[in-house]
Amino acid sequence: MPKNLSQIAKSKKIKYFLISFVDLFGVLRSKLVPAQAINEMQKNGAGFAGFATWLDMSPADSDMFAIPDPNSLIQLPWNKEIGWLASDLYMDGLAVDASPRVMLKNQIKKLSEKKLQMKSGVECEYFLISEDGSSIADQRDIQSKPCYDQSALMRRYDLIKEICDSMIELGWKPYQNDHEDANGQFEMNWDYSDCLVTADRHVFFKFMVKNLAEKHGLRATFMPKPFNNLTGNGCHAHISVWRNGKNQFLDKKDKLGLSKLGYNFLGGVIKNAQPLSAFFNPTINSYRRINAPPTKSGATWSPSSISYTGNNRTHMIRIPEQGRFELRLMDGSANPYLLQAGVLAAGLEGMDKKINPGEPLFCNMYADYKKYPNLPKLPNNISEALNMLGNSKVLNKAFGKKNINSYIKLKRNELNAFKKQGRFDKKRSVTKWEKDNTLDC
Numbered sequence: 001m002p003k004n005l006s007q008i009a010k011s012k013k014i015k016y017f018l019i020s021f022v023d024l025f026g027v028l029r030s031k032l033v034p035a036q037a038i039n040e041m042q043k044n045g046a047g048f049a050g051f052a053t054w055l056d057m058s059p060a061d062s063d064m065f066a067i068p069d070p071n072s073l074i075q076l077p078w079n080k081e082i083g084w085l086a087s088d089l090y091m092d093g094l095a096v097d098a099s100p101r102v103m104l105k106n107q108i109k110k111l112s113e114k115k116l117q118m119k120s121g122v123e124c125e126y127f128l129i130s131e132d133g134s135s136i137a138d139q140r141d142i143q144s145k146p147c148y149d150q151s152a153l154m155r156r157y158d159l160i161k162e163i164c165d166s167m168i169e170l171g172w173k174p175y176q177n178d179h180e181d182a183n184g185q186f187e188m189n190w191d192y193s194d195c196l197v198t199a200d201r202h203v204f205f206k207f208m209v210k211n212l213a214e215k216h217g218l219r220a221t222f223m224p225k226p227f228n229n230l231t232g233n234g235c236h237a238h239i240s241v242w243r244n245g246k247n248q249f250l251d252k253k254d255k256l257g258l259s260k261l262g263y264n265f266l267g268g269v270i271k272n273a274q275p276l277s278a279f280f281n282p283t284i285n286s287y288r289r290i291n292a293p294p295t296k297s298g299a300t301w302s303p304s305s306i307s308y309t310g311n312n313r314t315h316m317i318r319i320p321e322q323g324r325f326e327l328r329l330m331d332g333s334a335n336p337y338l339l340q341a342g343v344l345a346a347g348l349e350g351m352d353k354k355i356n357p358g359e360p361l362f363c364n365m366y367a368d369y370k371k372y373p374n375l376p377k378l379p380n381n382i383s384e385a386l387n388m389l390g391n392s393k394v395l396n397k398a399f400g401k402k403n404i405n406s407y408i409k410l411k412r413n414e415l416n417a418f419k420k421q422g423r424f425d426k427k428r429s430v431t432k433w434e435k436d437n438t439l440d441c
């Protein structure tokens with residue numbers, strides 16, 4: 001029996017529900033529904049006009065319904081009257097295939113046919129900035145190497161504590177908070193989980209950080225590169241695959257602690273990294289972060305070439321310890337569902353075809369990249385990434401050609417709108433268009 005949201009509302013004193021979904025551009029959209037109406041909404045969903053969001057639909061289409069997943073319920077720790085729900089989209093009684101949460105669930109289904117489960121954790125970096133986004137919020141945060149700066153961290157204690165307390169209350173098991181490598185930049189880590197749970201939490205985390213920052217008179221942004229000279233907002237993901245509660249990536253006898261299955265999965269991610277950039281680095285601004293010159297702190301902490309290694313942060317994939325790998329390609333604008341879905345689709349190919357990722361490289365890739373001229377490179381801009389996605393047989397098959405075409409079409413429309421106002425040049429400062437359209441990603 002699914003959980004009865006109406007009964008839960010009564011017992012937890014929830015007055016309103018936010019029935020939410022994320023569109024293809026990662027925008028979080030909701031209806032605020034009074035508890036007295038939740039019974040009907042749980043059955044039939046909340047109605048939306050799909051064309052009014054970033055989904056490939058027409059104004060003539062019938063209503064789209066967001067049917068909430070009761071297992072995703074989060075009672076807002078800072079406003080207990082409100083219960084937040086992730087939903088799946090339906091139209092004319094059928095799941096909307098080209099909607100991110102459905103795309104992820106379809107990949108999870110394929111993995112579960114092998115009796116496997118992907119677990120993941122995400123590291124969402126963000127900046128606290130001025131209201132208009134022209135500078136960071138803390139004018140005293142000016143060190144050239146500001147990472148882990150205690151003073152700058154503690155000047156934001158009230159906000160960070162409220163976010164961390166919220167995660168504790170929600171049972172996410174947060175374990176550390178820090179000032180990151182850019183001035184004004186922070187990161188907060190919580191425990192890994194099933195990949196769908198992590199994707200829902202990732203969506204909620206971004207909402208929570210932005211919402212609580214506003215409450216504290218600040219503005220938070222996950223924009224990949226709001227300031228050209230500073231390290232960008234990454235969103236690294238830690239990946240492992242499990243069966244019956246046992247980590248199938250773990251092999252203690254291997255020199256890096258990864259099993260054959262783990263290497264094959266990783267091989268799939270390496271093979272598909274170029275087209276996956278269209279999901280992992282989905283904005284025009286994303287390409288200021290990868291393939292970028294060193295920042296004020298001395299390093300970008302983001303990849304340029306497609307390579308993997310042991311515990312070394314200069315490569316796209318790092319194996320920091322036994323039984324998992326860290327993919328460092330994604331940035332703060334990545335759609336939380338497409339992030340997990342993309343990793344999973346690539347990993348499935350890797351496992352199915354037993355793809356060998358080759359030998360790990362043990363070098364400082366930021367310094368030694370010229371010694372490896374044959375390594376494949378990440379795309380230089382969103383247009384290249386979209387071309388690679390369109391040409392990817394594997395991803396077209398995994399997600400369906402129609403759905404991939406929808407994504408590419410919407411992204412190309414966005415790129416055309418940008419081109420009317422500006423030109424993408426990494427050497428020049430971030431454009432107004434990028435800020436207007438990415439600061440709230």
Ligand SMILES: [Mg+2]
Nearest residue numbers: 123125180187
């Ligand atoms: Mg970080």
